[in-house]
Amino acid sequence: MDLHLTRLQSSPQITNLLFPIHPPHRPMLAAACTAAVFYPRFTSGYPIRAAPALNPTICANYSFHRPFRLLTSSPPADFKVYGDKKSQLPEVFDSSENENLVSEEQSYEETDIGWLPAFPHVLVASMSNFLFGFHIGVMNGPIVSIAKELGFEGNSILEGLVVSIFIAGAFLGSAGAGYLVDRLGFKKTLQVDTIPLILGAILSAQAHSLDQLLWGRFFVGLGIGANAVLVPIYISEVAPTKYRGTLGSVCQIGTCTGIIASLSLGIFSDSDPHWWRTMLYIASVPGFILALGMQFAVESPRWLCKAGRLDEAKEVIFNLWGPSEVDKSIEEFQSVLKNDGGDLDSRWSELLEEPHSKVALIGGSLFVLQQFAGINAVLYFSSLTFKDAGISNGALASLYVGLTNFAGALCALYLVDKQGRQKLIIGSYLGMAISMFVVASGIGFPLDEELRNNLSIFGTILYILTFAIGAGPVTGLIIPELSSSRTRGKIMSFSFSVHWVCNFFVGLFFLEATERFGVAPVYGSFGVVSLLAALFSYSFLVETKGRSLEEIEMSLNQSFTKRD
Structure with missing residues (x-):
């Protein structure tokens, strides 16, 4: 079915035919229908409605100790920061602007495709949070068996080192993640980060000395630290604005699920002194899933826009956020880029x-x-x-x-x-x-x-x-x-x-x-x-x-x- 975007947007009959239900209940159905019918590959050949010029309203003088409002095209929301209590904000819009605002928001509600199109990509990325939670709990039960088998039983300092070396790796991984993602993008960086996750888990599982176990835990920490930085950013950049908080909370769900999984598996360590090796082998499996899944996940549309790949950015927005968001979002991305001078790389000194x-x-x-x-x-x-x-x-x-x-x-x-x-x-x-x-x-x-x-x-x-x-x-x-x-x-x-x-x-x-x-x-x-x-x-x-x-x-x- 090859319906042009402009025809879809201008035909209320089609909308009412597809979604003959009350508007608040349309998003979930819209997501399912559009995923099955209205997701042709988005290319530059599609006729796109020209977006209005972006005109963000400038806030009043900012100073700490005053509530101020984020002035945007959506209904204003209070921002609380320190400021001068005597200062008052001017009105944001005149009546004509408010009328346009209402009509635009009504149009947005009618074309909101919901959270479902973005959810598979968020779910794949949150696999790294599952790994984070799993490695938090994986040493909780079998640490006594590990210490006995590797020869440091009763040494609380070395037992603590097995845990803390993971944190040292995570620190270094966090510090380097921002540099990599600026150059490689989120998909490739998350795939690269699975290498230390997989190798570290396998090395830990095969360890026959304390040194080997420590190196394995350190490598795992590198991958976990990098992904702890990247995944929240990735989700915030691919999630629709309306559902960004909900989808962002999937990270915490992933971490909790990983902790529960490792603690549940750890129960068997009481009966099998070598069970910890099996648990660490299991820890490598989500790394493979993450590497493979990110091959099919989308790249962040904001990173694509910064890299000059506008057609790909439009395709991602069209599929994940809906057709009505394409022009407006690209206009906003480019305005922010213009404000930054078009420079892709940032410096730590900034x-x-x-x-x-x-x-x-x-x-x-x-x-x-x-x-x-x-x-x-x-x-x-x-x-x-x-x-x-x-x-x-x-x-x-x-x-x-x-x-x-x-x-x-x-x-x-x-x-x-x-x-x-x-x-x-x-x-x-x-x-x-x-x-x-x-x-x-x-x-x-x-x-x-x-x-x-x-x-x-x-x-x-x-x-x-x-x-x-x-x-x-x-x-x-x-x-x-x-x-x-x-x-x-x-x-x-x-x-x-x-x-x-x-x-x-x-x-x-x-x-x-x-x-x-x-x-x-x-x-x-x-x-x-x-x-x-x-x-x-x-x-x-x-x-x-x-x-x-x-x-x-x-x-x-x-x-x-x-x-x-």
């Missing part, structure tokens, strides 16, 4: 310049607060908490934690595009603070033993649940949304490098801190950091829900420029 420096500072700070709010320490200590409550099987206790994490990630999948990023992350940190204070109270006050154990269990479960709803997925989602197209890769590399450094130090000093100060004060400090994180998120984060990446970038850049 992260010291405004507005990139502010986004880099926000990204790094979010990960510092996330890690020092104690998530990894709580996960580590949770098995002991459950043991005190009578659940002696450590693998089973860890599985309960993994299922709680998964349940929270499912909630985030539903809430992130409904409640918005800022509300979700603030509420998450407030819930984490309350949870830590509950645990600290149960441990620190002279309470009945059963009540103390119940409070500890309740606080731990609530903490993990609230983390998975907001602080976990939103942190990795909002940083690429706030970053400019030019520096997005490097800002994410910097932010995740900070994440791995903080992760390492929290893991290194947590037990020593609990021995010196006690468990209750340490958990109380996690609660205080969570409160600070909620305050930071309220003060510095802006709401990005429902805005394209280009709209966010142009509004923020113009705000900084006008302020200066």
Whole structure:
């Protein structure tokens, strides 16, 4: 069926015939129908409706301590930053512009093809998150068997080194990911990153000495660190604006699924001392799936536009976002490129310049607060908490934690595009603070033993649940949304490098801190950091829900420029 794009857009009869249901329920059906019927290969030969000239409205003078609005072609959304409380924003549109805005949005709703076309590509990319979660939990159960077989049983330093060498590799992988993606694109870079993932897993599985195991874990860390940077950016750039938060939360789902899978498999390590080798061989399989799947996945349309491959970018937008988005999106991409001078490559030194420096500072700070709010320490200590409550099987206790994490990630999948990023992350940190204070109270006050154990269990479960709803997925989602197209890769590399450094130090000093100060004060400090994180998120984060990446970038850049 060879229907021209212009004929489709101008024929309400065809639309009503295909989708004779109420508009709010059309997107899912539209996605299925268009995938089966209306996805001819998009080439430059198609007649494309001329897009109106992009005219982003410039924000009022930007300064910290004032709410401001992201002024775009969509309904305005509040942005909260520090600013002068006395300053007031001018009206954004006159009445005629508002009428045009309504008609354009109605047209968008009628042609919205939903999240389904982009979902397979997101699912393939999130396989790297599954690997991340799998390798987080793969050493949890069989570490005793591994230490006994490789000759370092009872050496807590070497056991810790097996875990921490993974973090060292992830740090280096994160630092180099931005450089590679600027030159190779997301598809090739993600495929290249599967090489250390596969080789590292196989080397670890075949290890007959501690050195071989450490090298294998280091290689796995390289791939995991690079993909931790790349996958959130890739998903944010291929997902439709309306569903970017929901699809971005698939990363957290993948991580939780990987943790649950490794913990479930780890149960068998109690009966088979060599089971850990099988688990590590299994860990290589998702790497092959990721490498093969990315061969069929689309490239980021934004990267294609930067590389001058406009026809390919139009094809991706047509297939994933719908025909009505092609002209508008390409116009926005080119406007941002023109604003950047058309230069494809960015320099690390640009992260010291405004507005990139502010986004880099926000990204790094979010990960510092996330890690020092104690998530990894709580996960580590949770098995002991459950043991005190009578659940002696450590693998089973860890599985309960993994299922709680998964349940929270499912909630985030539903809430992130409904409640918005800022509300979700603030509420998450407030819930984490309350949870830590509950645990600290149960441990620190002279309470009945059963009540103390119940409070500890309740606080731990609530903490993990609230983390998975907001602080976990939103942190990795909002940083690429706030970053400019030019520096997005490097800002994410910097932010995740900070994440791995903080992760390492929290893991290194947590037990020593609990021995010196006690468990209750340490958990109380996690609660205080969570409160600070909620305050930071309220003060510095802006709401990005429902805005394209280009709209966010142009509004923020113009705000900084006008302020200066």
